[in-house]
Amino acid sequence: MDADLTISLLGQMRVLVAGSEAVLPASRKARALLAFLVATGRPHRRERLCELFWDLPDDPKASLRWALSKLRRAIGSPEESHIVADRERVFFDPGGVRIDIQDIRSALLDPERDIPLGTLEHMVRQLDDSFLDGLDDAGDEAFNAWLAAERADVDSGRVELLKRILAHPDTAPLAAGKWLALLRSIDPYTADALEQRTVSRPIAQSSEMSSYLPGKAGKNGVLERLARARAHAVRAQKIGFCDVPDGTRIAHATIGTGPPILKAANWLTHLEFDWASPIWGQCFADIAGNRSFIRYDERGCGLSDWEVQDLSFEAFVEDLEAVADTLGLQRFPLIGISQGCAVSIEYAARHPDRVSGLILISGYAAGWRLLATPEEQARRDAVIKLTELGWGTDNPAYRHIFSQTFMPDAAPADLDWFDEFQRRSTSPANAARFQEAFGHIDVRDRLAHVDVPTIVFHSREDQRIPLELGQALAAGIPNAEFVPLDSRNHILVDREPALDVCTRKIRGFLKKHGI
Template sequence: MRQQRLAAILSLDVVGFSRMMQSDSPRLLTALNLIFRKIVTPAVTAHNGRVVKLLGDGALIEFSSAIEALNCAVAIQKTLRSPDLPFTYDEPIRLRAGIHAGDVVVEAEDVFGDAVNIAARIQAAAEPGGVLLSRIVRDLAGSHISTRLRREGAHSFKGIEQPIEVLSVDFSDPGVKEQRRRISETQEIKFCTTKDKVRLAWTVNGDGPPIVKAPNWISHLQLDWQGPGFAPITSSISEKYRLVRFDARGNGLSDWEVDEISFDRFVDDMEAVFDATKVDRAPILAFSQGCAIAAAFAVRHPERVSALVMIGGFTIGRALRGGKSDKKRAEAYRAMMTAGWEDDYPSLRDLLAQTIIPGASEEDRRLYAEHMRDMITPENLGRFRDVVDYIDITELLPEVSAPTLVAHCRDDRMHPLKEGQRLAAALPKARFVSYDSPNHLVPENDPAWPLLERDVHNFLKEYV
C-alpha cells in the first residue's frame, strides 16, 4: 500500500568504492560489512531511524525527525574519523553524507520521491568524511541543533530545477580556537641575531624534549596560532614536547629590512635558533619548502638532527620542474602575489588560501587571507618566491642520515603528490605516508587530520 509522509532522508555513500573494489573486493566488502553493522546500524537505532536499504556502496536511511537525522550522520562520521578503527581497508574508508527533508512516497519498505533524490544529490557534493545538509533540514531542526554548521551557499544539482542552499558540519572545536587565541597573546617572544646581523623572532611552546620547526615561506608567531593550517599541528606537538618556532628573516616578527634572502641564509637562520635556544639535538618539523631547509640543515649538522618530519614538501622548486606550465605557473604566482598583496579586498590572497587550505571553512580561509598581509611585504614576498621557486636539493638528499617521515596529501593543490614521493624516494631513511585530502596544510575539519596527527606522534616518539 502506497502512502505519503514527511521524512528526513540520510544518504550515505562510500568514497572511492569502485577504485577500491578493483584492488581487493573481498577485504573491502568485509570491512564495509563491519562498518555498517558496528557503526551505522547502531547509530541509526540510537537516533530512531530506519535503514531503508543497504547498497554495496552506501545506504538510504529514513527519519521522522530532522535533528535525529543530523545527529545520526554526525555520530557516524565522528566515529569514522578515529585514526585507529579495527576494521579498515588498506586505506581509511570514508563516507559522504547528505541530508534533505520533504515528502516521500512509501511503498512496502521502500521510499521514493524528491526528498530521496535530493538527499542523494547533496550527498554526492559532500566532502569525504563530511556531512552536507539542505537549509530545510536546518530550519526543521530549529533550536535543538548543538552541532556547528557553516554556510556553503546555494548549489545547483543535476535534475533539480531550483538551486538549494546547503550547509556543512564543522567538526572543529570552538573552545580549542579560543584557547589558541589566548596562547598567541601570552607566549613570550624572544629574539636572536644571525651571523649577518639579522634579528630573528622565536618562541617556545610546551614542555618536554625539544622539537624545532623549520621556517616555511611566510609565518607569524602570533597569527599562526589562529590559522587553520599551522595551529592544529602546533598545539598538538606542544602538548607533549617543547616546540621551538621562529619566523624566517623578512617576514613575521623577524626583521623585514634585510640585505639577503637566500636558501643558504635560511639554513643559517636555523643554526642561529638552535644555538639561541640551546638545543643540542632534536627532531625538525617542516612544511612545504621548510622541508628543503630542514634537509640542508641535517646535512650541514647531522649531529644536531635526530629525525625529520616533512609535510607537503618537495625536492625541486616549481620553476625548475621541467613541465611546460611549471615555470609559467611560478611566474604567474609571483606576479599575482606581489601585484595584489596589499589590496583591501583580499581576492588574490583568498585564491592562495583556497589553494593551501581548500578544506578549511570559508571563514577560516578568509581569516588566513587577511593575516597574510600582516606577515610580509609584497617586495619581500617576491624575493621569497625567487628563492622558493628555484630550490633544488636533489644532490643533498642522499646525504641526509636522519630518519624521516614524509607526509603528503594526494590531491595537494600547492605541490602535487609526486613531489612528496620524489622527496621520499631520494632520502635514505624515509617513511612515506599519503592522505586522501586536497589540502597543503591539513586543518582539523579534514578527516585526514587525525591520521596525520597519529602518524607524526607515532614517528616522533621513536626518536625523541
C-alpha cells in the same frame, strides 16, 4: 513573490537575483533608501523618506519616485516587486528573501538553539564587515544616527556570537584564546568577566593541554579550555629574538614543556597570529602537549626583520641555524612543511649530530624554476606580478590565488582567515621575493646525506606540490618512510581526517625511534 533573492547588508550592500548580482543604481541615496527599507522591515511615510535622503531646493518627491523606479527594475519585474508603495507609504516585503544580518539575528534569538561551531565562526566573520559600508552620510543626520545604532547592534551580535563560540564544546583550546582576544577588542568588560570566571583556580601545567583537545573537554567544558588557551597564548608562549651573522633579527617562540621539537619556517608565519589558527591550531596543540614546541618567523615575515637584502635558500638555512644555536638545542627532531622541508634537509645534512629525526610534510627537493614546464613557469611569473601589484590591497583576490591552491577543500571561513593572515604576515615585495626564492631551491644532491630517521607525508591530490615530488623526496633519503594522505590540501586543516592521520603517525614515529 520571487523567492530567489538574497540581500547582503554587511560590507558593501549586494543583491543577488537568482544567483546573479543585481546592478543597483549608482546613486548612493537610492542604495541607502533600499538598505533602510530592507533593514527596518516596516512601512515608512513618503514624506519621512524624502526628509531622510533629499534636501530642498531639489524635488524630493520626484527623486523618491525615480529611486523607487530604478530599484524595482534592479531587483525584480514591475509585476512582481518586493518594493510596495501606495500614495502615502513605502514598504519592503521580505517574504522569501534571504537577508544576511536578519539570518544572524534570527539564529541568536533562541539562546538554547544548538548552532554548529563552524556556523558560529562563519557568522562572526560575516560581522567583521561594517554594516552598510560606504553609505555614511548618504542621508541626513537622522539617517546617520540610525546607521550608528544599527552598527552598535551588530557589535552586540558579535559579542553574543563570541560568547557562544567560547562556550561551544568543540572549540579548540588554542582557538579559544584567539576568540577571547577578539571579544576583548570589542567588549573588554565582558571578556574580563568571562576570563575571571575561567581562572578561578591555578592554571595547570601546559603538558595537560592534550587532555582538553576537542571532544575531551570534561564537565567544566569551556571553563577548562578557555583557561588553558589563555594561559598558552599569553603566558606560556615565550617570544625571543636572535641575530643572524648578516645582522638580520629573527623572532622565535617556545610553547609547552618537555623535550624540544623544532619546526622550520614556511610560507608564511607570524608568531603572534598562527598559534590560534583554524588551520594549524589543532596540530600545534597536539605537538605542544608534552614537548617544548619551538617555531620561528623566517626573515622577511612575521615578527622577524622585513627589510632584508638576502632572501635566499642559504639565508633560510642560516635562520634555522641561528635559532637552534641561540636556544642551545643539542639534539632534537625537526619538522619541515612545504619549502621548510628543504631547509630541514639541508640542516640535517650539515648537522647530523644535532637532528634526531626528520618529519617532512608536503615538501619537495627542487623548486619550480628547475622542474616546472615552460607553461607552469609562465603562470607562476604572472602570479608573482599580481602579488607585487595587489598583495597589500583590501581586495583579497590576489592572496586568494594562494589560499585556494594551498587548501582547496578548506571551509570558506578558513580561507578568509588565511587570506587576511598572509596580508598581515609580510609585504607585497617580500611575498613576490619569497616565491622567486622558493623556485630556485635544490637539495636533490643532499638527500643521500641525511642520516637520521625520516618520515615523509604528502597529500595524494596536493594542488600545489604534486604527489610525485613528495615520493621523490622520500625515495632519495635512505630508509625514509613515506605516508600518503587522503587529501587535496597542501596545508592540512583542522577537522580533516588526513590531519588526524598525520598527527597520529607523528606520535608513533617519535615513540618508535625514542626521540
